[in-house]
Amino acid sequence: MMKRQQETPDGTGLSPERVSFNLTLVHLDLKGAPPKVSYLAEVLPLLSSLGANGLLIEYEDTFPYSGELLPLRAAHAYSPQEIRDILQLAQLHHFEVIPLIQTFGHMEFVLKHKEFSHLREVPMYPNSLNPHKEESLRLLQVMIGQVMELHPAVQWLHIGSDEVYYLGKGEESKMKISECGICIEDLFLSHMKKVASYVTSSYPRVRVIAWDDMLRGASIQTLTESGVAQLVEPMIWDYTPNLDVDGRTDLIEKYWQCGFHKIWLASAFKGATGPSQLLTLIGHHLENHRCWQQVAQRVPQGILQGLALTGWQRYDHFSVLCELLPVGIPSLAICLQTIKEGSYSEHTAASVRSILGMATLDVENYMSEVTGSYPGxxxxxxxxxxxxxxxxxxxxxxxxxxxxxxxxxxxxxxxxxxxxxxxxxxxxxxxxxxxxxxxxxxxxxxxxxxxxxxxxxxxxxxxxxxxxxxxxxxxxxxxxxxxxxxxxxxx
Structure with a gap:
C-alpha cells in the first residue's frame, strides 16, 4: 500500500510542508485562438516569473501538418519556422515543452475530413477513432512523426486519450466484445498500449503521458495485466472547485498499485466553467488548486511528476471559443503563485497585483472595472x-x-x-x-x-x-x- 504522509495534530492528514512539483506546466490550448509568436515572446517571461517551468502545447489543427496530412492543417496554422521560434523562446526561458497529440478521443479535427472519415468508431460521429483498423494506427504514427520531427528534444509526449465517447458502439467493437468476451476498458487499453509502444520504440528517450479518465473504471487487475503502466504516465484531471480530495488520493494509490510509478495532476485556470464563458471567475479555479494541493500533500514525495494548469480554449473542436488567454492570465497568475507559495493569502494577491500591474484583483466576483499592464x-x-x-x-x-x-x-x-x-x-x-x-x-x-x-x-x-x-x-x-x-x- 502507498504510505501517506504523517497526519498533523488536527487530523487533516495534511503535511504543513509546501508541495514542490518537478514540473509546473501551463497548458496552451491552441485550437481556435493560437496566439501570435510575438505575443508568446511577451507572455513566456511572465509565466516564468510566476512559477511555471513547462508548457503543455496542444496544437490540434494549428500544427503545420504536411503531405498526406495536409487536410488537417488550418489556414491559420503556425508555420514550421514559427514552431521552431516558439521552442526557441521556451528554451530561452527554461521551459520544458511537452506536445499533446490526440490519438483516440477528441479526434474531430481529423475525422471531420472526408479523407479520414472512414476511420471513425461510429460512422456518424467524428470524435473517436476506430481502434481496430490498421490504417488508424498508421495515421497516428504519421501524425506523431511529423510532430516529433519539429520537437526533436522533447522528453515527454502527451497522447491525449480522454473522453473516448462511443467507444464500443461501432460494429467492429461490438463484434470484438462479443467474440472475445472483453469489455470497453480492454478495447481502450489495447489501443493505448499500441500507441504508447510505438512512441517508446521509435523514440526511446521519450516518455508517454495520457489523460486518465478512461482508466478510472478499470479494475486493478485489468490495469496491471494490460502492461500499460510500464509505458504511460497518467495525468489525473479534475477541474471542479470542490473535488473529492480523498477520492483523488485513493485514485493515485490505485494507479500506484497497478504499477504507474510516475503520476501527473491537471487543474484548470480557465476554460472549465462553461463553453461560452467570456470572463474568468478566479475563485472557482483558486479552490480547484487548493484542493489539488491537499491531494499532493497526502502523497509521498517522488510519485507526482508534475502539475498541468489547463486553459481550455474550446470544449471541443466544434464548440465556440471560451475565455481568451489574456482574459485568463490573472487567474493563471493567482493559481501559479498559490502553487509556488504553498497557499493563498493577501501576500499572494499583492504579489500578483504587482506583477500584473493591477490596482485591484477580486478573486470572488467578476470585476466590472479592471486595468493592468501585463501583455494583453x-x-x-x-x-x-x-x-x-x-x-x-x-x-x-x-x-x-x-x-x-x-x-x-x-x-x-x-x-x-x-x-x-x-x-x-x-x-x-x-x-x-x-x-x-x-x-x-x-x-x-x-x-x-x-x-x-x-x-x-x-x-x-x-x-x-x-x-x-x-x-x-x-x-x-x-x-x-x-x-x-x-x-x-x-x-
Missing part, C-alpha cells in the same frame, strides 16, 4: 467593458425599455409607425449606446489583432458582439427611417 491586459479591460457596460445595458434597453417595447416594437418598425414624441424618448439612449459600441469594438478588434490571427478575431466578434451591436444598429436605422417618413402614428 487591454483585451481583458475591453471585454470587461463589453460585458458589463455594453452587452447588459443593450439587452436591457432592447428588451426592457418601456418606450422601445411599447411604442417601437417590431410591428411598428416594420410599418415605420412611430409617434413623434417617442423619438425624444428612444433616440438619445440608442445613439449613445451605439456610439459606445463602435468605439469599444474598434479598440477591441485592434487589441485582439495584435495577439490573434484575424480568423479568431472574426469568430469572437461574430459570436459575442455583433448580434447585439447589429440589433442596436438596426433599431437606430429603423428609428431614422420612421422619422424620415413623417413619424406616422399607429392607427
Amino acid at each position: 491586459s487591454e483585451v481583458l479591460e475591453l471585454i470587461t467593458q463589453f460585458f458589463f457596460f455594453l452587452k447588459t445595458p443593450t439587452r436591457e434597453f432592447l428588451d426592457g425599455d418601456k418606450f422601445v417595447t411599447g411604442w417601437f416594437s417590431h410591428f411598428h418598425r416594420k410599418r415605420k409607425r412611430l409617434h413623434p414624441i417617442m423619438v425624444q424618448q428612444i433616440e438619445p439612449q440608442a445613439v449613445s449606446l451605439l456610439s459606445k459600441w463602435t468605439s469599444v469594438l474598434e479598440e477591441l478588434q485592434t487589441a485582439m489583432l495584435r495577439i490573434f490571427p484575424s480568423v479568431t478575431v472574426e469568430e469572437w466578434m461574430e459570436e459575442n458582439a455583433l448580434p447585439h451591436y447589429m440589433q442596436l444598429q438596426e433599431l437606430v436605422e429603423d428609428l431614422n427611417s420612421a422619422t424620415d417618413v413623417g413619424g406616422n402614428t399607429v392607427q
Whole structure:
C-alpha cells in the first residue's frame, strides 16, 4: 500500500510542508485562438516569473501538418519556422515543452475530413477513432512523426486519450466484445498500449503521458495485466472547485498499485466553467488548486511528476471559443503563485497585483472595472467593458425599455409607425449606446489583432458582439427611417 504522509495534530492528514512539483506546466490550448509568436515572446517571461517551468502545447489543427496530412492543417496554422521560434523562446526561458497529440478521443479535427472519415468508431460521429483498423494506427504514427520531427528534444509526449465517447458502439467493437468476451476498458487499453509502444520504440528517450479518465473504471487487475503502466504516465484531471480530495488520493494509490510509478495532476485556470464563458471567475479555479494541493500533500514525495494548469480554449473542436488567454492570465497568475507559495493569502494577491500591474484583483466576483499592464491586459479591460457596460445595458434597453417595447416594437418598425414624441424618448439612449459600441469594438478588434490571427478575431466578434451591436444598429436605422417618413402614428 502507498504510505501517506504523517497526519498533523488536527487530523487533516495534511503535511504543513509546501508541495514542490518537478514540473509546473501551463497548458496552451491552441485550437481556435493560437496566439501570435510575438505575443508568446511577451507572455513566456511572465509565466516564468510566476512559477511555471513547462508548457503543455496542444496544437490540434494549428500544427503545420504536411503531405498526406495536409487536410488537417488550418489556414491559420503556425508555420514550421514559427514552431521552431516558439521552442526557441521556451528554451530561452527554461521551459520544458511537452506536445499533446490526440490519438483516440477528441479526434474531430481529423475525422471531420472526408479523407479520414472512414476511420471513425461510429460512422456518424467524428470524435473517436476506430481502434481496430490498421490504417488508424498508421495515421497516428504519421501524425506523431511529423510532430516529433519539429520537437526533436522533447522528453515527454502527451497522447491525449480522454473522453473516448462511443467507444464500443461501432460494429467492429461490438463484434470484438462479443467474440472475445472483453469489455470497453480492454478495447481502450489495447489501443493505448499500441500507441504508447510505438512512441517508446521509435523514440526511446521519450516518455508517454495520457489523460486518465478512461482508466478510472478499470479494475486493478485489468490495469496491471494490460502492461500499460510500464509505458504511460497518467495525468489525473479534475477541474471542479470542490473535488473529492480523498477520492483523488485513493485514485493515485490505485494507479500506484497497478504499477504507474510516475503520476501527473491537471487543474484548470480557465476554460472549465462553461463553453461560452467570456470572463474568468478566479475563485472557482483558486479552490480547484487548493484542493489539488491537499491531494499532493497526502502523497509521498517522488510519485507526482508534475502539475498541468489547463486553459481550455474550446470544449471541443466544434464548440465556440471560451475565455481568451489574456482574459485568463490573472487567474493563471493567482493559481501559479498559490502553487509556488504553498497557499493563498493577501501576500499572494499583492504579489500578483504587482506583477500584473493591477490596482485591484477580486478573486470572488467578476470585476466590472479592471486595468493592468501585463501583455494583453487591454483585451481583458475591453471585454470587461463589453460585458458589463455594453452587452447588459443593450439587452436591457432592447428588451426592457418601456418606450422601445411599447411604442417601437417590431410591428411598428416594420410599418415605420412611430409617434413623434417617442423619438425624444428612444433616440438619445440608442445613439449613445451605439456610439459606445463602435468605439469599444474598434479598440477591441485592434487589441485582439495584435495577439490573434484575424480568423479568431472574426469568430469572437461574430459570436459575442455583433448580434447585439447589429440589433442596436438596426433599431437606430429603423428609428431614422420612421422619422424620415413623417413619424406616422399607429392607427
